[in-house]
Amino acid sequence: MGHIVTSPHVTIRNVADVANVSTATVSRVLSGLPGASEETRQRVLKTARELGYQGDPNATALRLRKSNTIGIIVPDIVNPFFTALIHELETCAQQSGKDLFIANSQNDVIIERQRVQTLANRRVDALLISPVHRTMSSSTIQWAHSRIPVIQIDRHAGHIAPYVGADQNYAMNKALEHVTGTGCSRVAYIGYPESTSSSKERIDAFNTYISRHTSISSHIETGLPPHAAQQIADWIEFGECKDAIIASSDLHAIAVKLELQRRGINIPSDVVLMSFDNTSLADAANITSFQQPIDLIARKSIELVEDSDSTGEVIFLAGRIVIRGSSQRES
Amino acid sequence: MGHIVTSPHVTIRNVADVANVSTATVSRVLSGLPGASEETRQRVLKTARELGYQGDPNATALRLRKSNTIGIIVPDIVNPFFTALIHELETCAQQSGKDLFIANSQNDVIIERQRVQTLANRRVDALLISPVHRTMSSSTIQWAHSRIPVIQIDRHAGHIAPYVGADQNYAMNKALEHVTGTGCSRVAYIGYPESTSSSKERIDAFNTYISRHTSISSHIETGLPPHAAQQIADWIEFGECKDAIIASSDLHAIAVKLELQRRGINIPSDVVLMSFDNTSLADAANITSFQQPIDLIARKSIELVEDSDSTGEVIFLAGRIVIRGSSQRES
DNA sequence: CTGAAAGCGCTAACAG
DNA sequence: CTGTTAGCGCTTTCAG
Numbered sequence: 001m002g003h004i005v006t007s008p009h010v011t012i013r014n015v016a017d018v019a020n021v022s023t024a025t026v027s028r029v030l031s032g033l034p035g036a037s038e039e040t041r042q043r044v045l046k047t048a049r050e051l052g053y054q055g056d057p058n059a060t061a062l063r064l065r066k067s068n069t070i071g072i073i074v075p076d077i078v079n080p081f082f083t084a085l086i087h088e089l090e091t092c093a094q095q096s097g098k099d100l101f102i103a104n105s106q107n108d109v110i111i112e113r114q115r116v117q118t119l120a121n122r123r124v125d126a127l128l129i130s131p132v133h134r135t136m137s138s139s140t141i142q143w144a145h146s147r148i149p150v151i152q153i154d155r156h157a158g159h160i161a162p163y164v165g166a167d168q169n170y171a172m173n174k175a176l177e178h179v180t181g182t183g184c185s186r187v188a189y190i191g192y193p194e195s196t197s198s199s200k201e202r203i204d205a206f207n208t209y210i211s212r213h214t215s216i217s218s219h220i221e222t223g224l225p226p227h228a229a230q231q232i233a234d235w236i237e238f239g240e241c242k243d244a245i246i247a248s249s250d251l252h253a254i255a256v257k258l259e260l261q262r263r264g265i266n267i268p269s270d271v272v273l274m275s276f277d278n279t280s281l282a283d284a285a286n287i288t289s290f291q292q293p294i295d296l297i298a299r300k301s302i303e304l305v306e307d308s309d310s311t312g313e314v315i316f317l318a319g320r321i322v323i324r325g326s327s328q329r330e331s
Numbered sequence: 332m333g334h335i336v337t338s339p340h341v342t343i344r345n346v347a348d349v350a351n352v353s354t355a356t357v358s359r360v361l362s363g364l365p366g367a368s369e370e371t372r373q374r375v376l377k378t379a380r381e382l383g384y385q386g387d388p389n390a391t392a393l394r395l396r397k398s399n400t401i402g403i404i405v406p407d408i409v410n411p412f413f414t415a416l417i418h419e420l421e422t423c424a425q426q427s428g429k430d431l432f433i434a435n436s437q438n439d440v441i442i443e444r445q446r447v448q449t450l451a452n453r454r455v456d457a458l459l460i461s462p463v464h465r466t467m468s469s470s471t472i473q474w475a476h477s478r479i480p481v482i483q484i485d486r487h488a489g490h491i492a493p494y495v496g497a498d499q500n501y502a503m504n505k506a507l508e509h510v511t512g513t514g515c516s517r518v519a520y521i522g523y524p525e526s527t528s529s530s531k532e533r534i535d536a537f538n539t540y541i542s543r544h545t546s547i548s549s550h551i552e553t554g555l556p557p558h559a560a561q562q563i564a565d566w567i568e569f570g571e572c573k574d575a576i577i578a579s580s581d582l583h584a585i586a587v588k589l590e591l592q593r594r595g596i597n598i599p600s601d602v603v604l605m606s607f608d609n610t611s612l613a614d615a616a617n618i619t620s621f622q623q624p625i626d627l628i629a630r631k632s633i634e635l636v637e638d639s640d641s642t643g644e645v646i647f648l649a650g651r652i653v654i655r656g657s658s659q660r661e662s
Numbered sequence: 663c664t665g666a667a668a669g670c671g672c673t674a675a676c677a678g
Numbered sequence: 679c680t681g682t683t684a685g686c687g688c689t690t691t692c693a694g
Binding site: 008009054055056057058059061062067077078080083084086087090099101102103104106117118121122123147250251254258280281283284285286 | 340478582611614
């Protein structure tokens, strides 16, 4: 068995020879440009089809200095939120006839820089990026933006390039309204530190809301899911007012849920729990979660790519809460 | 603001001019080839660094007809199992100094063919693919294998190219031993239909085991998670012997868990439940799950890529069960 | 040890 | 309407 080379790559030259025209004509026809009689058009199209001509994207990219592709760099490809986003982007990109280059920066600004360079060197037409860090990613993004159009997506590193993402302030307000609506007046926030723009915006929104509603007492806990979950469990109090926990990621919510279960604390009767992102994890663990509008985020970002004179735009999108058993009696 | 072109791409020509040598020499030095005095070496290296030379992968790929990259096509990028695999592959590929092109076939053989063609045209050095379908993907894979080295990973479409994946027979035996070990003598299988090699192999292994252990009664239910879960719940019986359900994916297991909860059936006291893949979903839902050896799968496949005379190999790897609350009393 | 030159496959003037 | 030509950035003989 093994790898048998049967069909070499068909070049434009091959097509030209068989169709008895010049490579220039083949190129024009295949690019849909004018300047070819209907007769030759058909002949070229036919032979190209018969020979199975596919084109060489590397040669085209070298010549045109663009590759008809869009690059997307996510900070963590294992996170279902980002794969859901990638999935939506794929659909939108396909509709624009573009391919997607998917890259993972593994939550590391060094790797992020490498990925940005790789994609820029490959001459992607535009780069969508969800930055690893709110401040430390900005130089990389600026570097990229100086050579190709860059759009920040879901997270940003300042007003250094257009941004499309969810309105974290709106989301956090909805979340707080929901949990206070279930009768909680002690509410805690748990999530990663303020290293990403979305985390920071959520924490800011949380604090603002609390400062305006003096009847609510609050608590904030940041850190990696397991550790932060232990801390937050210590904060739980049984008294006249009911406790609520808002987790900034489904992962944090699950860590909290497991920790509370271990301590014999019941959800939702003792403590109301909800989270952000509404990934398959929230569904699996039956946790109420705020659904980011990833379909709109994807659509808008691809639109921005097409629409070249859209520099400096900042687009916030809404979203909605998906209520599950962790914040209501009946599941 | 907007997109400001400040730094054009630095070419080998630029480096050559500044260093006062020919492009040929620069190329040799940068490729680490012999044929350059230590003095010029250093000078070239220095100027390349100072100018921020990055190289043009498109030009190199055009010239060399290879791109120093590996392509990976997964059937469903939203599935945490495949992103975990991608993550491992990234690590291994990086160690070999290669970039990874990630593509998603969206469980669709048509899209799968497109993705394969795209990557082949981009001259990836090798293609790793987890086929969408056990039989319908084979022509695409054969087409690809006729032009570039192809390795089937986790799933396969016949002995048409090397394969690296888990030993499904071993895995299913371990699963059956585990659930029968908890005292169950009625056991059901739930999963997707036999459209993928792994599904088929698991079902075959299930049937073989059952036929050898006549004291166990069995049941098989295939279909999409929610529907199949309803069916399987109808099968549950309360009697002298305890029931167990083995789910072929974490998604199926979660659907089963939710359906049983709705009917007031307790896990694990009434029914023992376990699944395959051990993704973050299983962790979230506290479900015992068989962990595929994705680290070994990734390592082996990258090794096969390097080792060019490895045609026709078939490598099966083991794995282990991660026990959680769905199959034991204490969590 | 080094440079000149050819050419990978493609597109875009420019002629005809 | 069509062909000739140059060249994108790179590597690699082949001379010197």
